[in-house]
Amino acid sequence: MRTSLLIGVLVVAGATGARAQAWPQEAGRVYVKLAYGAATAAEQFTFDGRARPFADGVDDDAYFDRSLYLYAEGGLTRHVTLIGALPLRRVFVRDPAFRYRTYGVGSAVLGARVGLRRWLGWENGPNALSASAAVTVPTGYTRNRTPSVGAGQVDYEVALAYGRSFYPLPAYAQASAGFRKRTSVYRFSEAVACQEGVDLDCFADRRPDYGDEFTASAEAGYTLDVDGPMPRVLVQALGRAVWSVEAPTTAFTVANPIPTHQRAVKVGGGVTIYGPYGIGVGVQAFATPYGQNTVRSIDLFLGVEASVNL
Amino acid sequence: MSPKPVTFTEGEEVVAGGISRRQFLWQGAASALAVALWPLASACDSTEVEPIVQGAEVPFLTPNDTFFVRNGAEIAIPNWAQPEITREQWAMNIEGLVPQTLTIRFADLQAEADAGNAVTILKTMRCVLDSNEVQGLIGTAVWTGIPLRIFLERAGVDRTATRRLRLLGADGFTNNITAARVWETPDLTEPLLVYEMNGEPLPQKNGGPVRLLLEEAFGYKNVKWLVRVEATTSDFAYGTYQDAGFVDDGVMRVTSRMTRPIGRARVRAGLVHAAGFAVSGFAPVTAVELSVDDGPFTPVEVIPFEEIAAAEPLVTEARQVQEGRPFPFRAVWVKWRTDVQLAPGAHTLRLRATDAAGNVQPEADGDISDGINAVARIEVEAV
Numbered sequence: 001m002r003t004s005l006l007i008g009v010l011v012v013a014g015a016t017g018a019r020a021q022a023w024p025q026e027a028g029r030v031y032v033k034l035a036y037g038a039a040t041a042a043e044q045f046t047f048d049g050r051a052r053p054f055a056d057g058v059d060d061d062a063y064f065d066r067s068l069y070l071y072a073e074g075g076l077t078r079h080v081t082l083i084g085a086l087p088l089r090r091v092f093v094r095d096p097a098f099r100y101r102t103y104g105v106g107s108a109v110l111g112a113r114v115g116l117r118r119w120l121g122w123e124n125g126p127n128a129l130s131a132s133a134a135v136t137v138p139t140g141y142t143r144n145r146t147p148s149v150g151a152g153q154v155d156y157e158v159a160l161a162y163g164r165s166f167y168p169l170p171a172y173a174q175a176s177a178g179f180r181k182r183t184s185v186y187r188f189s190e191a192v193a194c195q196e197g198v199d200l201d202c203f204a205d206r207r208p209d210y211g212d213e214f215t216a217s218a219e220a221g222y223t224l225d226v227d228g229p230m231p232r233v234l235v236q237a238l239g240r241a242v243w244s245v246e247a248p249t250t251a252f253t254v255a256n257p258i259p260t261h262q263r264a265v266k267v268g269g270g271v272t273i274y275g276p277y278g279i280g281v282g283v284q285a286f287a288t289p290y291g292q293n294t295v296r297s298i299d300l301f302l303g304v305e306a307s308v309n310l
Numbered sequence: 311m312s313p314k315p316v317t318f319t320e321g322e323e324v325v326a327g328g329i330s331r332r333q334f335l336w337q338g339a340a341s342a343l344a345v346a347l348w349p350l351a352s353a354c355d356s357t358e359v360e361p362i363v364q365g366a367e368v369p370f371l372t373p374n375d376t377f378f379v380r381n382g383a384e385i386a387i388p389n390w391a392q393p394e395i396t397r398e399q400w401a402m403n404i405e406g407l408v409p410q411t412l413t414i415r416f417a418d419l420q421a422e423a424d425a426g427n428a429v430t431i432l433k434t435m436r437c438v439l440d441s442n443e444v445q446g447l448i449g450t451a452v453w454t455g456i457p458l459r460i461f462l463e464r465a466g467v468d469r470t471a472t473r474r475l476r477l478l479g480a481d482g483f484t485n486n487i488t489a490a491r492v493w494e495t496p497d498l499t500e501p502l503l504v505y506e507m508n509g510e511p512l513p514q515k516n517g518g519p520v521r522l523l524l525e526e527a528f529g530y531k532n533v534k535w536l537v538r539v540e541a542t543t544s545d546f547a548y549g550t551y552q553d554a555g556f557v558d559d560g561v562m563r564v565t566s567r568m569t570r571p572i573g574r575a576r577v578r579a580g581l582v583h584a585a586g587f588a589v590s591g592f593a594p595v596t597a598v599e600l601s602v603d604d605g606p607f608t609p610v611e612v613i614p615f616e617e618i619a620a621a622e623p624l625v626t627e628a629r630q631v632q633e634g635r636p637f638p639f640r641a642v643w644v645k646w647r648t649d650v651q652l653a654p655g656a657h658t659l660r661l662r663a664t665d666a667a668g669n670v671q672p673e674a675d676g677d678i679s680d681g682i683n684a685v686a687r688i689e690v691e692a693v
Contacts, residue, residue, distance in 0.1 A: 015496070035350075046384070046385055046390075047385065047388075048388040048389055048390075049392070050389070052384065052385075054447060056447075057378075057446060058382065094362060095360070095444070096363075096445075096446055097361060097362060097363060097445050097446065097572060098360065098361055098573075099358075099362055100357060100358070100359050100573070101357065101358045101360070102355060102356065102357020102358075103355060103356055104354060104356065105354065105355065114369070125543040129427055142355055144355075145357045146357065146359075147357075149355055195674055195676060195684065196443070196676055196678060198441075198443070198674075198684050198685075198686070198687050200359045200443055200574070201357040201359045202357070204676060206684075207689060211563045250385060250386045250387075250554075280436050288449075291315065291520040
């Protein structure tokens with residue numbers, strides 16, 4: 001029963017959810033971002049928010065997520081944007097005796113976002129509102145590996161995002177709030193036969209009934225040197241939260257050692273430099289100041305992004 | 311990832327790039343379908359497990375500073391924190407089926423020790439979670455304490471009515487022992503209120519200043535920072551671990567472990583030295599056997615007590631030794647060693663133990679609540 005190591009399963013759900021955005025893409029415009037994410041943790045948050053070592057007997061970093069994330073969205077019409085994301089995950093955890101590494105394609109995200117400005121009469125104003133819906137689908141990976149590249153079940157998420165431009169200042173802010181329905185649909189992932197207590201690379205396939213979650217994000221950005229000779233630089237303040245509807249209770253049960261409810265708040269910032277052809281190179285960093293049943297990680301993303309008109 | 315952070319203008323009504331809306335819709339749908347289906351066909355994940363340590367022979371007595379610490383309450387009780395209690399501050403109430411609550415202080419333990427009632431025993435402390443996959447939650451020490459019975463009788467516990475004693479640690483952790491275990495189990499050392507570990511004051515991290523010690527039991531029956539004992543007529547399996555689904559009796563099931571080499575290790579082909587331990591709370595270990603590559607199980611050498619005592623003189627202070635009991639002792643691990651001939655290539659070593667009560671590790675066990683460890687399977691690569 002490697003509860004400490006299994007808690008990483010929950011992090012997957014928090015990291016790959018579709019992102020609500022207030023402004024849809026222009027029709028025919030496609031935005032693509034490829035990011036390398038590095039999350040590292042020496043500690044986890046317990047069910048009641050206390051920090052403790054991620055792995056018993058290990059004082060150093062014991063959780064490592066080194067993954068590639070492909071994110072894309074395209075304007076289907078001026079009001080409807082399709083979104084998709086796919087992670088190629090490398091997750092390492094360790095305990096005092098062993099290091100466990102799993103490689104694989106994580107859960108894919110597919111969804112759509114609908115801009116609501118037209119219906120609100122905001123088309124020429126600074127305000128924007130969009131609604132989005134997305135589904136997170138496992139890609140056939142094995143859900144009972146130690147660790148797994150995903151929770152193994154299907155999630156649905158809906159969200160509303162509000163944004164505001166501060167034009168003529170080159171600044172914006174937006175916030176989103178959503179709800180994630182975590183289903184018990186496990187048909188898109190697999191399980192290996194595992195003899196718990198003997199096999200090291202897996203754990204018993206328990207198919208937890210994960211708790212539904214509220215999601216939220218907030219970001220504010222300011223663009224430096226919009227019209228000047230230097231490359232355009234976007235500076236962002238960022239925040240994210242995942243908040244299970246029901247409060248996490250003890251993870252300590254024989255029947256299911258995998259925590260089913262999580263809460264986490266991540267805050268951070270980012271800088272993106274835009275070069276020729278609108279290609280941006282950026283870095284984002286997050287800390288996890290609060291959480292319950294989640295990893296207390298530092299997350300770093302290095303990304304390349306571009307937008308093209310088809 | 312902010313896909314469109316500073317673009318505030320709406321796009322054109324018609325699709326840009328010289329394609330029609332219909333074409334774009336089809337392209338978008340096809341792309342989405344491809345994104346959806348491609349990974350579904352992939353299922354190409356894999357897991358590697360590597361040993362961080364190559365394994366070692368553990369000492370018979372585990373030093374206090376390296377003795378494992380596992381607090382079940384830490385992930386079970388809100389706002390858990392390790393109690394910080396000095397010997398002077400420690401107090402334990404005996405409540406329930408007593409004429410009136412009796413408070414025991416450390417001076418009372420000291421007085422009993424001065425009266426010659428202290429008991430010193432060898433005991434292997436094993437967390438129920440210790441297993442082939444979660445290793446290291448086990449250790450052996452010489453423990454000294456006063457029988458709990460002395461204070462129960464001083465408090466006037468109603469022996470006729472009492473079925474169980476509910477135990478509470480200062481951290482909120484709970485468990486129980488039966489009244490029969492206190493008064494009607496002559497083949498075991500009485501439950502002790504221990505205050506010394508390996509000849510030193512019981513460290514706080516291990517439950518100091520005073521914890522319960524139940525000779526045959528997993529760690530969770532040995533409540534740390536014990537502050538309350540309640541005599542009750544209830545026969546309910548009271549306890550933090552019992553609530554989580556673990557077996558109530560808490561007797562350490564027979565188990566064996568190979569600590570050298572560790573699983574997944576790479577070893578030099580030829581004669582490979584292997585070592586480890588075995589223990590049972592039901593009865594002394596009578597056999598430790600090894601199988602190589604699905605061959606027959608053959609006995610390995612159990613290190614004789616004379617060799618242990620020569621290296622660890624402290625063990626001779628234990629009651630089991632003083633009374634001249636034959637070694638191995640119940641609930642005290644044995645160390646074993648052997649040399650195995652391994653040709654280059656992958657090998658599977660299997661290890662099992664048997665105790666004098668006839669308990670033997672099963673080939674399989676998927677229930678983590680019963681404390682049973684299946685036959686250990688150690689996969690090594692000889693190069």
